[in-house]
Amino acid sequence: MTSTILREMIHGRLPWEELRSVPRQSPADRLAGDEAVALLEKVLDEHLDALALDHDERMPDALVRALTDGGFLAMSLPRQDGGLGLSEYSAFRVYEAAAHRSPAVGMLLSAHNSMGPGTYLRALPEGPLRTLLAKHLAAGSLSAIASTEPEGAANSDRSAGARRTEDGTGYLLNGEKVFISNGSRARLVAVTATVEDSGGQVGLFFVEVPTPGFEVVAEHEYMGLRGAPSAHLRMTDVFVPVEHTVSAHAEWRSASPFAELHTVARIYLISAPSMAIARRCLDWSRSFVAGRRVDGRPLADYEAVQRMIAASAADVYAMDSAVRRALIGTEATESQWERDALKNITSLSGWRVADRAVSLCAAQGFETARSKAARGVPAYPVEQAQRDLRGLRIGGGVDFNLDRVLAARMLATYYRGGPERNPGGERPTPDALETGALSEANRDHLTALVQDVRRLGEVCAELTGSTPAPELLARQETLIAVNRIVTELFTTAVVLARAAWSDDEPQAQDLAAVHCHGARRRLTPLWDQVSQQLPEAYGRLSRAWMSGAPTDLLTP
Ligand SMILES: Cc1cc2nc3c(=O)[nH]c(=O)nc-3n(C[C@H](O)[C@H](O)[C@H](O)COP(=O)(O)OP(=O)(O)OC[C@H]3O[C@@H](n4cnc5c(N)ncnc54)[C@H](O)[C@@H]3O)c2cc1C
Known part of the structure; x- marks a missing residue:
């Protein structure tokens, strides 16, 4: 397996040249995705009441039937086999469109399509199992x-x-x-x-x-x-x-082709709805803030509000950039690490955006959509967004635990040795990099990124050089920090590359600058976390508490 960008970064190198080719869909692929999204929206217009679904309703049979008839239960198959013949990114857009209307519908479709018969069919040789799966696909079985x-x-x-x-x-x-x-x-x-x-x-x-x-x-x-x-x-x-x-x-669960299939499944199940919910929260935040004045002044003019709006816009841009980088024009085996990273990148960034939306909309953010609809207030389901996203941080593996597992896999490349062992290999100096359309502020962020990536390589070399693998694996807080640093740096890299080489995005420089500023703030405590062992008091207190003391904390 040849994972590229993250493998380079964990070893202290920023593959800026490789990042230069900003992933774009071909017009034909884009059109196929547009058509599938339009068809899906027609089905949902006719059969879905998203508010009712959130309030104790079962998924309507008529909706599931209409999705089946529209080919949405065979999305991954080629057109000639009755599927929609979509590329991975176009399929992602369809799951996102479904989740945009109702994350529950997105979940039904992605759980079926990304882990059901259509998926395994592609990975299996001719034989009775393949026949069984084909039979169920043809019958539209969920x-x-x-x-x-x-x-x-x-x-x-x-x-x-x-x-x-x-x-x-x-x-x-x-x-x-x-x-x-x-x-x-x-x-x-x-x-x-x-x-x-x-x-x-x-x-x-x-x-x-x-x-x-x-x-x-x-x-x-x-x-x-x-x-x-x-x-x-x-x-x-x-x-x-x-x-x-x-x-x-x-090894089958972690071996090809199942490992790659499970990785893509997690992207469709978790990243697509996270993306959809984040975009909606950004939209609702704008609508609410635009309609408010405080002490005669538009709410949008206050600095704290501007920070939150801009940070959410930049989070959405960063999520979108990371998804495109991992899914468009890449082979599953080549980009597996970047694809695995998407789960936490999208669900945790989405969580931040939803949390800000609830804060900005204040009591209306906390109020249910049904209650708002009943009194004639725009019925944005902001609180539902936060509830839904909380589940996305758990499904497919709890975020902090996944951080630990992914970091262990990356650090294993140091223990295995070989040419990557030494992070002192060729690394670009910031001055030598082509910076495309980057603004001065973003060129500074690129310089900081190069330095941070190098620092990451040095930290990992130091950790693995001084600590036997079993001991490092037990330092879970260190591992969690390693993965969070890597994902912040990866996201920053793809955002800066997009801003440098996409000349058709008017706000790209500010989106990148805001993202980089926020990422650097988040990185500061992570550098402490990665280099300092957790004080022993944590283990002592946790063990004491778990063994029944101190009991007085349970009474007022
Ligand atoms: C919306 C949703 C959809 C889902 N869909 C499916 C599905 O279709 N099929 C399916 O099989 N499952 C599904 N799941 C289950 C999901 O994959 C699990 O809930 C998730 O992986 C966490 O497992 P768990 O709940 O059993 O918790 P556990 O694995 O028991 O974890 C409990 C706690 O222990 C922590 N923990 C675990 N191991 C360690 C460790 N070594 N070190 C430190 N901490 C650790 C975890 O992070 C967590 O905080 C779904 C879950 C959700 C929420």
Whole structure:
């Protein structure tokens, strides 16, 4: 696997020349995306009441049927096979458009398309499993992937078990799965389970529903993403023919092509709705602020408000730049690290934008859309945006835990040695860089970026040179800081490159300048976090609290 930009940056080098080619969709690809978005919007206009969906309604059957008829349950397939034949970025735009109207609808579509039969179909050879998946695609069956268990998704093992039948024709699945998107309505469920007597190997088993022993225990009700069917599932001796399984081997979940498929799935599931919600919050912030005066002065004239509006605009620009960089014109195997980084970049930036929107709209930000509609106030669902985004920070892996895992993968390249071991290789000096259309302020930010990237390489070399790998892996706060620094620097790099080489974006210089200023503020405490061990008092206090003391904190 050859990951480029992040691999360079973690080793102290800024690949500015590579960043120079700003990713753009071809006109034909753009048009295909526009057409699909227009078709989707027509379906949603006709069948979706987004406010009702957020208020305790089930996803209407008529909507799911219309989405199926429109080809939206086979989005990833080529046109000749009944799909929409979209590129990855055009598909992202469709998921974003769905989430723009209702994050729950976006979740239903992306969970099905990015982890369902269409996805696996492309990765499987001819045979009975491929035939099964094709059959369900043709029938428009909704699908789900069931991996998370009541014991916690972060465990590498799976408690659900698969026991080979005595006649060898299949497996019997037993176990429970929770938080499964589309779980209550899926007709095909891909289940992860540990194969008995295999040394703990986890396989993927495709279950056709309904089938004896397969039970929907309950539908989950979340604080956000309401209306998206999500379920707790139980399997008791569910039979799966042996040919309907992806053979278990220790590495399949992290090996090609499944690793790349799961990465793209997370982008569609998490980054597309994060992007949609952030854009909407930016829009609502403008509408609200434009209509307010405080003490005779437009609210938009106050410095603190301008800072928040500009910071949100810059966050949206940065999210959009990172998504384009990772998805347009790149191969999944080449850009896997950048793609994996998108989950936290988009959900955490989106969270900041939604939080600012709630602050700016104040009590109207806290008030539900239904309540606002009832009294004739513009019914922007700002509080829903924040509830929905909170779920996006959890789905696909909790943000801080993902930071830790991604940093460990990057730092492993130091321990493995080789030419990358020494971060003192060729690195550009700021003066030698071509700066395109960058303003003076942004040229200064580029200089700071080069220095920060170099500092990152030095910090990583120092950490890995002085600390054995198992010890560094235990320093989770350090790892979290490493990934947060890398993602801030990556986002800053793509933003500056876009501002340098896109001559058709009028606000690009200010968007970049505001982004860089905010990123540098966020970086300051991260440099402390990465270089200083957590004071021992944290561990002591946490252990004391977890063992039952001090109890007086629980009483007023
Ligand atoms: C909207 C949504 C949609 C979802 N869709 C699906 C789906 O379709 N299919 C599916 O299988 N699952 C799905 N999930 C489940 C989701 O992937 C998990 O909820 C998520 O990965 C977190 O797992 P968990 O809730 O089991 O928490 P756990 O993994 O138990 O984690 C609990 C806490 O421990 C922390 N933690 C875990 N490991 C470590 C560690 N080593 N060091 C330090 N801290 C650690 C976590 O960060 C977290 O704070 C969905 C969840 C949501 C919210």
